[in-house]
Amino acid sequence: MAIDVDTIRKVANLARIRVPDERLAPLANELSGILSWIEQLNEVDTDGVEPMTSAVAVSLPMREDVVTDGGDSAQVLANAPAVRSGFFVVPKVVE
Amino acid sequence: MTALTDLSLAEALEGLRARAFSSRELTAAHIEAVERARALNAFVLETPDKALAMADASDARLARGEAGALEGAPLGIKDLFCTRGVRSTAASRILDGFTPPYESTVTENLWRDGALMLGKLNMDEFAMGSSNETSAFGPVVNPWRSGGSNRPLSPGGSSGGSATAVAARLALGATATDTGGSIRQPASLTGTVGVKPTYGRCSRWGIVAFASSLDQAGPIARTVTDAALLLRSMSGHDPKDSTSLPVEVPDFPKFVGRSVKGLRIGVPREYRVEGMPREIEDLWGRGVDWLRDAGCEIVEVSLPHTRYALPAYYIIAPAEASSNLARYDGMRYGLRVEGPTLSDVYQLTREAGFGDEVKRRVLIGAYVLSAGYYDAYYLKALKVRRRIAEDFHQAFEQVDALLTPTAPSAAFGLGDNSADPIAMYLNDIFTVTVNLAGLPAISVPGGVDAQGLPLGLQLIGRALDEGTLLSLSGALEKSAGFTARPERWW
Numbered sequence: 001m002a003i004d005v006d007t008i009r010k011v012a013n014l015a016r017i018r019v020p021d022e023r024l025a026p027l028a029n030e031l032s033g034i035l036s037w038i039e040q041l042n043e044v045d046t047d048g049v050e051p052m053t054s055a056v057a058v059s060l061p062m063r064e065d066v067v068t069d070g071g072d073s074a075q076v077l078a079n080a081p082a083v084r085s086g087f088f089v090v091p092k093v094v095e
Numbered sequence: 096m097t098a099l100t101d102l103s104l105a106e107a108l109e110g111l112r113a114r115a116f117s118s119r120e121l122t123a124a125h126i127e128a129v130e131r132a133r134a135l136n137a138f139v140l141e142t143p144d145k146a147l148a149m150a151d152a153s154d155a156r157l158a159r160g161e162a163g164a165l166e167g168a169p170l171g172i173k174d175l176f177c178t179r180g181v182r183s184t185a186a187s188r189i190l191d192g193f194t195p196p197y198e199s200t201v202t203e204n205l206w207r208d209g210a211l212m213l214g215k216l217n218m219d220e221f222a223m224g225s226s227n228e229t230s231a232f233g234p235v236v237n238p239w240r241s242g243g244s245n246r247p248l249s250p251g252g253s254s255g256g257s258a259t260a261v262a263a264r265l266a267l268g269a270t271a272t273d274t275g276g277s278i279r280q281p282a283s284l285t286g287t288v289g290v291k292p293t294y295g296r297c298s299r300w301g302i303v304a305f306a307s308s309l310d311q312a313g314p315i316a317r318t319v320t321d322a323a324l325l326l327r328s329m330s331g332h333d334p335k336d337s338t339s340l341p342v343e344v345p346d347f348p349k350f351v352g353r354s355v356k357g358l359r360i361g362v363p364r365e366y367r368v369e370g371m372p373r374e375i376e377d378l379w380g381r382g383v384d385w386l387r388d389a390g391c392e393i394v395e396v397s398l399p400h401t402r403y404a405l406p407a408y409y410i411i412a413p414a415e416a417s418s419n420l421a422r423y424d425g426m427r428y429g430l431r432v433e434g435p436t437l438s439d440v441y442q443l444t445r446e447a448g449f450g451d452e453v454k455r456r457v458l459i460g461a462y463v464l465s466a467g468y469y470d471a472y473y474l475k476a477l478k479v480r481r482r483i484a485e486d487f488h489q490a491f492e493q494v495d496a497l498l499t500p501t502a503p504s505a506a507f508g509l510g511d512n513s514a515d516p517i518a519m520y521l522n523d524i525f526t527v528t529v530n531l532a533g534l535p536a537i538s539v540p541g542g543v544d545a546q547g548l549p550l551g552l553q554l555i556g557r558a559l560d561e562g563t564l565l566s567l568s569g570a571l572e573k574s575a576g577f578t579a580r581p582e583r584w585w
Binding site: 052 | 193196245308337340400425426429430436440443445446458460462465474476478481556
């Protein structure tokens with residue numbers, strides 16, 4: 001399926017990646033090329049086939065609901081771009 | 096005496112235990128080799144001080160007779176593995192300066208067994224690529240050159256730094272990861288051995304996530320025995336990774352050298368693709384002959400959905416990547432680019448932090464997961480994935496392993512495929528099926544082409560049957576007698 005510039009703009013917004021205007025058309029072109037190559041999947045008969053959601057046939061294990069870790073706020077914050085008084089500093093969310 | 100950097104890992108371990116040389120001497124020789132090889136751009140961070148400190152600790156343990164299985168062996172670590180106190184970037188600008196306060200389970204296992212780290216290895220950004228050209232640190236240059244030419248070649252990717260460091264004798268072995276072929280394709284293009292274990296064999300904890308249902312860590316080494324030694328240490332159940340398999344780790348090195356007589360080897364007819372270079376087809380034929388001579392029975396098998404593996408992969412992997420990479424929001428770690436609103440900060444940070452291929456895949460992922468397209472693309476791909484896995488299950492009712500070429504070409508020039516994403520994706524045509532099915536596979540050097548460039552053969556096995564693959568790889572290694580090595584120009 002051909003992807004147009006509006007779709008790229010919408011998807012870029014969903015992915016929170018700014019795309020400059022001059023890149024919209026080339027990206028639409030590239031992604032259209034990749035997706036039309038992917039369309040060959042429609043040749044495969046998948047009626048009644050269960051989607052494969054895991055590479056291994058084991059169910060996810062459960063663990064005890066207990067604290068195993070913690071008290072490491074200094075380490076958690078160590079790589080943050082901005083920190084104040086033991087908190088992440090983020091841009092204003094609510095006016 | 097052989098240069099210390101020319102020893103195999105197994106030989107080096109033997110020399111260390113016999114006290115023929117110290118880990119400090121062995122490590123210093125490798126540090127010197129790393130420093131001389133900067134033209135290859137294999138390392139994104141050299142950690143010589145850490146390496147020597149770890150070597151001294153190993154020498155002390157060796158002196159006390161407390162040597163671990165890899166005691167004193169200097170290795171390179173792909174920059175996708177988080178290493179405590181050592182910058183780990185996944186070769187992305189968005190993680191520039193990120194210094195993890197924790198250690199990945201796989202590297203922790205290696206240090207537990209006495210190995211030591213020379214530094215962090217270059218790779219495609221977030222492991223997305225087949226040429227190492229998407230790295231924020233620039234491409235790795237393959238140590239191999241094409242018959243007398245100076246043209247720089249790609250070592251493949253995404254584990255291009257790992258393969259190059261091992262091929263150029265900068266490290267005795269390296270960690271790598273494989274989501275669609277990222278261990279095996281670079282191993283093939285550099286004349287090294289690469290093992291992609293069964294999904295769940297090695298813990299993914301502390302490895303920067305790309306596509307979580309496909310990612311698997313494994314070793315790159317110069318011999319099959321070396322790869323088996325590394326795999327034994329890297330493997331093992333880890334409660335911190337919910338998909339890590341609670342199974343015992345076999346004594347992998349013991350499988351190398353075992354007779355392969357009577358094993359049934361499948362040759363899948365769908366891997367004979369149009370346009371495959373004659374030399375690769377010939378090598379494949381020689382591989383079949385070698386295994387037949389070793390007592391294997393050769394059977395032609397069919398994996399009818401092979402050609403759909405790459406298109407299915409290019410839905411599933413980007414979908415998982417777009418979800419996994421949502422965490423890079425500029426708030427808690429990594430790059431932040433300031434802007435007028437919160438949404439601007441996200442958008443500007445991700446625009447500046449991600450390279451073109453990563454953006455392309457995140458956008459494809461967001462598209463195939465978006466309302467209205469989920470069923471047509473994502474769900475369809477998951478159903479095709481099951482078809483591909485079923486092909487293998489059926490084949491393994493008749494045979495014990497499959498033999499194929501690893502990659503559709505020898506090493507190609509840097510820049511040759513970078514303009515066309517699909518041409519680049521086709522590099523993984525023989526490797527990606529295995530990731531979708533979660534199976535183990537090994538690439539073994541089989542020979543060189545007319546230009547003197549290495550070509551690999553791939554063995555694919557049943558889930559958790561790396562042992563049989565190692566025995567077969569050992570047989571191929573012995574028959575191939577691969578002794579070619581890149582001539583040092585760096």
